[in-house]
Amino acid sequence: MSDLNSALEIVSATHPGMVRSHNEDSIAIEKEIGLAVLADGMGGYNAGEVASGIAVAMICSEVKKALAKSKTEALNGSAVEKLIAEQSVRANEAIYEAAQSQPRYSGMGTTLVVAFWHDNQLTVGHIGDSRLYRLRGETLDLLTRDHSLLQEQIDSGMITKEQARYSQNKNLVTRAVGIDPEVEAEVHTYSVQTGDLYLLCSDGLNDMLPDEDIQLTLSSLQSNLPLAAEQLVQQANDNGGRDNVSVILVRVANEFPNRSGWAGRLKAWIR
Amino acid sequence: MAKLIVSLEGSVIRDYPLEKERVTIGRKPHNDIQIENLAVSGEHACIVTILNDSFLEDLGSTNGTLVNGNSIKKHILQNNDVIEIGKYKLKYVSDVPVAGRTTVDEFEKTMVMRAPALARAASARPTTGSTTGGPRTMALPSMPPPTPRPTLHPPPFPTGGEATSGGLTSPGGGPGIVSGAPTSPDGNPTTDSGPLSLPGGRGAALSGPSSSPGREAASGSQTSPGGRVVTASGFMSSSTGAAVASTPGPAPTQPRVGQAGSDATPSTGGSVSPGVAAPATTGEAPALGTIQILSGSGAGKELDLVKNLTTLGKPGVQVAVITRRPQGYFITHVEGASAPEVNGKALDAQACLLKDHDVIELAGVKMEFFLKK
Numbered sequence: 001m002s003d004l005n006s007a008l009e010i011v012s013a014t015h016p017g018m019v020r021s022h023n024e025d026s027i028a029i030e031k032e033i034g035l036a037v038l039a040d041g042m043g044g045y046n047a048g049e050v051a052s053g054i055a056v057a058m059i060c061s062e063v064k065k066a067l068a069k070s071k072t073e074a075l076n077g078s079a080v081e082k083l084i085a086e087q088s089v090r091a092n093e094a095i096y097e098a099a100q101s102q103p104r105y106s107g108m109g110t111t112l113v114v115a116f117w118h119d120n121q122l123t124v125g126h127i128g129d130s131r132l133y134r135l136r137g138e139t140l141d142l143l144t145r146d147h148s149l150l151q152e153q154i155d156s157g158m159i160t161k162e163q164a165r166y167s168q169n170k171n172l173v174t175r176a177v178g179i180d181p182e183v184e185a186e187v188h189t190y191s192v193q194t195g196d197l198y199l200l201c202s203d204g205l206n207d208m209l210p211d212e213d214i215q216l217t218l219s220s221l222q223s224n225l226p227l228a229a230e231q232l233v234q235q236a237n238d239n240g241g242r243d244n245v246s247v248i249l250v251r252v253a254n255e256f257p258n259r260s261g262w263a264g265r266l267k268a269w270i271r
Numbered sequence: 272m273a274k275l276i277v278s279l280e281g282s283v284i285r286d287y288p289l290e291k292e293r294v295t296i297g298r299k300p301h302n303d304i305q306i307e308n309l310a311v312s313g314e315h316a317c318i319v320t321i322l323n324d325s326f327l328e329d330l331g332s333t334n335g336t337l338v339n340g341n342s343i344k345k346h347i348l349q350n351n352d353v354i355e356i357g358k359y360k361l362k363y364v365s366d367v368p369v370a371g372r373t374t375v376d377e378f379e380k381t382m383v384m385r386a387p388a389l390a391r392a393a394s395a396r397p398t399t400g401s402t403t404g405g406p407r408t409m410a411l412p413s414m415p416p417p418t419p420r421p422t423l424h425p426p427p428f429p430t431g432g433e434a435t436s437g438g439l440t441s442p443g444g445g446p447g448i449v450s451g452a453p454t455s456p457d458g459n460p461t462t463d464s465g466p467l468s469l470p471g472g473r474g475a476a477l478s479g480p481s482s483s484p485g486r487e488a489a490s491g492s493q494t495s496p497g498g499r500v501v502t503a504s505g506f507m508s509s510s511t512g513a514a515v516a517s518t519p520g521p522a523p524t525q526p527r528v529g530q531a532g533s534d535a536t537p538s539t540g541g542s543v544s545p546g547v548a549a550p551a552t553t554g555e556a557p558a559l560g561t562i563q564i565l566s567g568s569g570a571g572k573e574l575d576l577v578k579n580l581t582t583l584g585k586p587g588v589q590v591a592v593i594t595r596r597p598q599g600y601f602i603t604h605v606e607g608a609s610a611p612e613v614n615g616k617a618l619d620a621q622a623c624l625l626k627d628h629d630v631i632e633l634a635g636v637k638m639e640f641f642l643k644k
Contacts, residue, residue: 163347168323176383220582223606238596
């Protein structure tokens with residue numbers, strides 16, 4: 001394993017917001033393996049937390065297991081993509097089954113965004129409208145595309161991004177974990193540069209805070225990640241805080257080439 | 272349901288509920304809202320309603336369409352928007368929720384949209400569409416009856432599970448669950464409204480651009496890459512259907528999806544948008560904060576704190592951030608071994624509320640915070 005521990009700085013914050021009584025978001029960070037997972041649950045009573053909790057816990061433990069198994073051989077990019085896709089499917093099955101078998105969990109589901117840093121790359125998988133942004137230099141890019149009605153409307157040219165802010169259909173996702181027996185995560189891999197700052201967030205952030213404000217906050221406070229995370233949540237709440245808000249910030253401080261495989265070890269030795 | 276209140280010179284003429292997916296406005300008699308005035312074009316404008324959103328589009332009218340005084344081509348209607356066509360004013364009013372019926376909390380909850388009604392409408396058209404009611408809206412992929420689907424491509428739903436489902440699943444099995452079937456506010460499916468989605472609509476959505484003739488701007492291309500139809504497809508495709516010019520027969524009543532959404536949301540609309548635009552709105556109330564530099568080379572310079580966040584200081588040495596919040600301006604230490612001072616007192620980890628004429632010392636520079644009236 002590469003030295004992800006020193007390469008990544010990770011902080012997180014989660015808040016129920018100003019309106020909701022409880023927090024249905026779940027987040028998890030496994031810094032040693034370079035994994036961050038965020039899920040925004042939905043469902044009555046506490047089923048939302050249950051769904052997001054299951055998703056996050058399963059992804060973490062399964063990815064860890066898979067990494068332990070393949071300790072000797074480094075996972076390459078496509079293997080990681082496959083791993084995340086598979087684990088999303090498994091989380092979906094687990095939640096779906098729980099929802100089917102226990103009436104109180106009926107109808108629960110969750111969005112999911114999984115970010116996994118490995119070998120100077122980032123693999124992102126997502127389902128639903130939880131997002132991953134990247135701040136590189138001064139530029140904030142959204143690396144995930146929401147699985148939501150609104151996004152479909154934007155894509156089809158029916159409304160503009162500007163109009164989308166005022167849409168009343170913000171809360172309709174078109175894919176979620178645990179609702180149908182099958183679901184497919186959208187998985188992509190990006191190359192990572194030192195200095196990149198990544199943000200995973202639930203829609204409670206980006207529905208309340210325009211991208212420009214997210215960009216401003218991240219770029220002006222990147223020297224103090226805990227403060228940046230706190231400020232993001234605070235601004236979302238100042239703007240109304242209508243939903244649970246969760247953020248995970250990950251800054252890439254150093255390169256993290258893979259050193260576990262044969263080639264990696266050789267490279268490390270040559271250094 | 273949203274409605275249009277048509278008035279002329281201040282006197283109300285009539286209300287038109289936007290109960291159809293596509294409502295046309297024009298001078299000719301076939302329009303849903305006919306305005307017999309020569310300033311109005313034959314087909315002047317139309318309003319497409321999808322879920323809780325209504326989109327107004329000018330259909331190339333001679334004299335144009337105004338919304339709140341601005342000429343528009345396309346516009347997403349907000350509660351209380353006033354549309355002007357000729358001398359006529361059409362006020363768009365979306366439902367005002369009855370107090371106590373639903374909390375804000377409920378109607379903004381994330382929900383999953385699916386398309387079972389569509390799948391079923393296409394495969395077994397006549398009676399289905401109402402598996403809903405209960406909390407389980409699951410349309411299993413294996414479920415769709417193997418009825419031939421004449422108008423569709425052979426593999427209509429490449430994406431397994433989600434594609435066959437449709438409608439809206441509110442989590443929690445709450446009352447928000449709706450399949451494509453129009454649902455009455457208490458969550459009971461009202462099956463009587465007939466088949467929901469035109470085969471045409473769905474066909475168009477599924478079979479790609481070529482098969483939707485007369486596609487209009489409002490409908491756009493619904494075929495998402497990879498054939499992921501789910502979504503929108505459900506509703507948007509039916510919009511396509513409607514938009515594909517004069518659909519055979521009267522357009523079906525619009526799927527009044529999710530009462531959780533439909534009658535509850537409008538109120539949200541009013542409140543959500545300001546929320547989103549809040550930095551401006553909420554910030555406007557307190558006076559504008561300004562920093563004036565008192566010492567050093569920049570002495571005398573002023574900086575208006577118009578942004579939500581303004582960082583001050585030298586990166587790597589000492590940096591503070593001033594945040595603009597509804598409660599006022601706050602200063603927080605960002606980086607640097609020593610903390611900035613306010614009125615001679617070093618900041619701790621907490622944000623500090625700035626008062627008029629507070630003096631900040633940061634990286635060796637003194638500056639004064641004051642509020643501009």
